[in-house]
Amino acid sequence: SLGSSAKQGARVNDAHKSQRDRPWVMRTYSGHSTAKASNELYRNNLEKGQTGLSIAFDLPTQTGYDPDHPLAVGEVGKVGVPVYHLGQMSILLDEIPVEQMNTSMTINATAAWLLGLYIANAEDCGIAPGTLRGTTQNDIVKEYLSRGTYIFPPEASKRLIVDMIAYCSQHVPLWNPINICSYHLQEAGATPVQEIAYSLANAIDILDAVRDSGQVPEDEFPRVVASISFFVNSGIRFVEEVCKMRAFTQMWDEICEHRYGVSDPKLRRFRYGVQVNSLGLTEAQPENNVQRIVLEALGVTLSKRARARSLQLPAWNEALGLPRPWDQQWSLRIQQVLALETDLLEYDDIFDGSHVVENRTAELVREAQLELDEVIELGGAFVAIDELKQRLVASHTDRIRQIESTELTIVGVNAFEETTESPLGGEGSFLKVDPQVEAEMIEDVTQWRSSRSEEAVTAALQRLSDAASGDENIMPYTIAAARAGVTTGEWTQVLREVFGEYRGPTGVQISSGNSVGLKEVAERCKKLSGGPPRLLVAKPGLDGHSNGAEQIAVAARNAGMEVVYEGIRTTPEHVAATARDEDVDVIGLSILSGGHLYLVPSVLAALKGQGVTSPVIVGGIIPEDDKDTLLNAGVSRVYTPKDYEITRIMNDLVDLVESRRTI
Numbered sequence: 001s002l003g004s005s006a007k008q009g010a011r012v013n014d015a016h017k018s019q020r021d022r023p024w025v026m027r028t029y030s031g032h033s034t035a036k037a038s039n040e041l042y043r044n045n046l047e048k049g050q051t052g053l054s055i056a057f058d059l060p061t062q063t064g065y066d067p068d069h070p071l072a073v074g075e076v077g078k079v080g081v082p083v084y085h086l087g088q089m090s091i092l093l094d095e096i097p098v099e100q101m102n103t104s105m106t107i108n109a110t111a112a113w114l115l116g117l118y119i120a121n122a123e124d125c126g127i128a129p130g131t132l133r134g135t136t137q138n139d140i141v142k143e144y145l146s147r148g149t150y151i152f153p154p155e156a157s158k159r160l161i162v163d164m165i166a167y168c169s170q171h172v173p174l175w176n177p178i179n180i181c182s183y184h185l186q187e188a189g190a191t192p193v194q195e196i197a198y199s200l201a202n203a204i205d206i207l208d209a210v211r212d213s214g215q216v217p218e219d220e221f222p223r224v225v226a227s228i229s230f231f232v233n234s235g236i237r238f239v240e241e242v243c244k245m246r247a248f249t250q251m252w253d254e255i256c257e258h259r260y261g262v263s264d265p266k267l268r269r270f271r272y273g274v275q276v277n278s279l280g281l282t283e284a285q286p287e288n289n290v291q292r293i294v295l296e297a298l299g300v301t302l303s304k305r306a307r308a309r310s311l312q313l314p315a316w317n318e319a320l321g322l323p324r325p326w327d328q329q330w331s332l333r334i335q336q337v338l339a340l341e342t343d344l345l346e347y348d349d350i351f352d353g354s355h356v357v358e359n360r361t362a363e364l365v366r367e368a369q370l371e372l373d374e375v376i377e378l379g380g381a382f383v384a385i386d387e388l389k390q391r392l393v394a395s396h397t398d399r400i401r402q403i404e405s406t407e408l409t410i411v412g413v414n415a416f417e418e419t420t421e422s423p424l425g426g427e428g429s430f431l432k433v434d435p436q437v438e439a440e441m442i443e444d445v446t447q448w449r450s451s452r453s454e455e456a457v458t459a460a461l462q463r464l465s466d467a468a469s470g471d472e473n474i475m476p477y478t479i480a481a482a483r484a485g486v487t488t489g490e491w492t493q494v495l496r497e498v499f500g501e502y503r504g505p506t507g508v509q510i511s512s513g514n515s516v517g518l519k520e521v522a523e524r525c526k527k528l529s530g531g532p533p534r535l536l537v538a539k540p541g542l543d544g545h546s547n548g549a550e551q552i553a554v555a556a557r558n559a560g561m562e563v564v565y566e567g568i569r570t571t572p573e574h575v576a577a578t579a580r581d582e583d584v585d586v587i588g589l590s591i592l593s594g595g596h597l598y599l600v601p602s603v604l605a606a607l608k609g610q611g612v613t614s615p616v617i618v619g620g621i622i623p624e625d626d627k628d629t630l631l632n633a634g635v636s637r638v639y640t641p642k643d644y645e646i647t648r649i650m651n652d653l654v655d656l657v658e659s660r661r662t663i
Contacts, residue, residue: 020346023051023339024301025102025310028328029275031056031081033437035091038081042096044325050332052102053134054312055092056080057114059542059593062149063569064110064492067441071571074598075542076438079322080106084445084488089117090124099127103134104179104273104310109151111138112160113491116478119172135176135229135273138164141202142181144385144504145392146188148544148568151492154382156499158209160474165206166215167475169224176229178206179273186233187279188547189396192244192364195233197371198388200251201381203228207260208380215473225260226267232308234299235277236292241299243357245306247364248272251372273310274300283319283621284642285412285419290316294334301338303357304349311335319641321430321623322594386505393507393550400551401515403644413644430623433594445487452485460484461494468498506546506567508553515558517647522560524654533657536584536614537565538575540603543593544568548619551646552588559650572599576606584614585657591620597629604634615656619643 028045031038042053057080060072066084067076076082083089099122107114115136119129140157143150150157161178168177180203182195190198207225210216216224232248234241249270256268276296281289293313300308313331315323323331338344351357378384402408409415460481467477481491525532537553539546546568553565564582579587587607591599600618607616615636622630627638637652 021304021307023345024308024335025052025273026050026332026335026339027052027054027104027273027310027312028332029054029056029106029312029314030323030328031058032079032322032431033077033081033433034440035081035083035088039092039094039096041325041328042092045328045332046096048329048332049336052104052310053096054104055106057105057107058082059149059544060084061114061488062107062110063542063544064113064151064488064496065542066445066487066489067438068445069489071542071569073438074595074602075593076441077433078594082437082441083114083117084441085448085485086117086120086124086482087448088444089121093121098122098125099131101133102310103132104137104312105134106137108137108140108143108147108149109157110488110492111136112164112474112478113482113488115164115172115175115177116475116482120479120482129172131174132172133174135179136164137181137231138178139181139202139231141198141205141381141385142184143544144502145198145389146184146545146547148504148546149542150502150504150544152495152499153502154385156495157502158206158382160495161206162209162213162215163473163475165210165224165227166213167473169216169220169227171475173223173227176227176271179229179231180206181231183231183233183275185392186235186277188392189394189399190392191395192240192247193367193371194391194395196244196248196251196364196368197375198381199230199248200255200368200372201375201384203230203252204255204259204376205380205382211260221260222262222264222267225256225262226269226271229309230270230272232272232274232300233277234274234296236280236296238295238299238302239357240360241296242303242306242351243360243364245272245300245308246303246351246357246361247368249306250361250365251368270306271309273312274308275312275314276300278314278318280410281314281316281319282410282413282642283640284417285422286317286320287422287424288412289314289319290330290334293331294338297334297338301344303351304347305352317424317430319621321621322433324431327430386507389505389507393554396547396551397554400555400644400646404515404517404646410644413642448485448487456484457481457486457490460486461490464491465494465498468495503567506550506553506565508550508557508563508565515647518555518559518650521647521650521654522558524651525560528654528657528661530661532560532562533586533653534562534564534582534584535653536575536579536582536587537563537590538570538578538587538603539568539590540570540572540575540599541591541593541595542569543591543595545592546590548592549588549590552590552619552649555646555650556653559654561650561653572602572606575603576610576612579607579612579614580610585660586653587612587614587616588653589616589618589620591618591622594621596620596622597626600630600635601633615660617653617656 182199315327617637
């Protein structure tokens with residue numbers, strides 16, 4: 001009867017609800033200005049239902065400088081929270097139940113130091129390290145390839161990672177000491193096949209090194225394998241993203257079983273967290289980013305067998321500036337609606353048996369295995385960094401070409417550009433860091449140094465140096481240094497002296513791909529009186545996100561220009577000296593860290609001091625008000641993420657050169 005059918009349907013519905021899976025850990029990636037301000041933000045987010053912490057650190061902390069170092073000027077507190085000593089870590093985590101928290105720290109070159117501070121602070125609070133749960137990103141390969149906050153050479157960096165993994169296996173067993181990141185590879189232009197292959201090659205390199213180090217007993221190695229986690233990007237092609245995650249899961253299971261002999265299926269699980277794609281967030285019509293974020297979240301939550309363990313969603317306005325607490329709340333609410341209002345968590349994997357999903361997954365596995373085998377033949381991810389960088393730059397170049405040609409549609413950017421004025425924009429639509437923060441942090445670290453025992457600091461740094469110079473695990477000496485009052489810059493400087501520093505590949509040595517538009521620009525360049533333009537592409541400050549700078553350098557070469565690009569992390573003085581010595585026609589500055597109001601005037605002043613009069617153009621995440629400030633200061637052009645037409649930018653450069661040469 002109709003009534004009995006309704007009752008049966010209700011029972012089935014109740015059964016589904018009773019079998020509901022637990023939601024993933026919900027985070028928002030955040031931190032800014034000071035430890036105190038960030039602590040307040042974290043506590044507010046936790047009160048709103050966030051179930052884990054995701055800490056963003058500022059660039060000086062990430063690259064191992066104290067706030068009073070010359071390279072830190074203009075960068076303090078901009079893209080994350082400054083943590084320069086144990087006192088600031090204590091303030092950052094004040095009144096947060098660390099023993100109950102699952103904390104993710106996006107930190108890489110200085111990961112051992114930040115974990116040391118985290119452990120020392122926990123012990124000061126009476127919390128045993130063995131109870132700590134969380135993750136240090138600690139993936140240096142992707143820093144070389146895309147994100148740019150590396151410090152030390154590859155082998156030294158690998159040694160630090162191995163030491164952390166070995167130490168955690170014995171003393172902090174619930175901690176994930178490394179988070180292999182395909183996220184930033186996609187941001188740098190990687191295809192799904194490259195994402196899978198390069199990430200797995202990285203994980204294999206690390207696990208082989210841990211096994212060969214002799215620091216972990218053979219019978220405990222399977223649990224070390226299980227402690228390796230991944231951090232994955234989810235793009236707008238969410239059907240393909242589902243297949244990518246299923247491919248990742250399948251390939252990791254096979255690697256764990258056959259390469260490392262892990263017999264327990266639970267220890268072979270592909271455990272991963274996600275931030276959905278930030279590369280696809282647009283400055284133009286930024287309200288469209290909301291639906292992009294929702295769809296990208298589906299790509300890593302729909303398939304139960306390949307569902308993310310943790311998820312953090314960017315804010316709709318990240319292409320404009322630093323998100324406000326309200327913006328982060330909106331992103332958190334998206335997760336909560338998806339996990340708690342829908343029936344997503346009530347069913348088994350809804351894609352099992354889908355011919356489309358299974359066939360595409362199988363294709364990705366085959367293609368990624370071939371790419372992985374090739375990387376291993378090259379010597380592994382650490383050895384093949386130069387080659388992998390060139391491949392990523394080429395992939396990103398192809399993506400930029402597709403956007404410019406409208407082969408790849410971006411709504412509001414290269415299609416449907418007409419829009420009604422958004423009520424979400426205008427003054428105050430994103431957070432601005434108080435410029436006084438830098439002075440406050442310098443005063444703070446100065447007082448910290450004056451209040452500690454210099455004898456204890458000197459002894460701790462010497463023991464750290466001895467351990468780094470030998471083969472002892474560095475973590476006990478790092479934790480001891482944190483307790484002695486050592487600062488971030490001091491810890492890093494000791495290791496710089498032992499290991500040296502590294503300049504990563506740019507990937508732009510070989511021009512790849514070309515468009516009709518760039519070929520036309522090249523014809524213009526050939527006809528220029530005085531020869532082809534000479535362009536200096538520079539990244540002053542600590543910002544390591546070089547994808548845009550690399551694409552400008554590649555496009556300029558394809559457009560017939562002579563290009564000088566030395567990579568990331570240069571000083572204004574070095575930029576000016578290079579412009580003088582190379583006799584360039586145009587200087588292009590790329591700054592995405594929010595430090596443009598200090599760094600650009602500093603470069604202009606340095607150029608004037610060297611007698612260089614070449615026009616300066618600037619690209620980056622630059623608010624409209626700041627754009628006017630830079631133009632009034634003497635900058636010739638300002639480009640932001642909405643300026644996707646790279647051929648137009650190249651023509652602008654030629655226009656600047658033509659006008660200057662005719663004066």
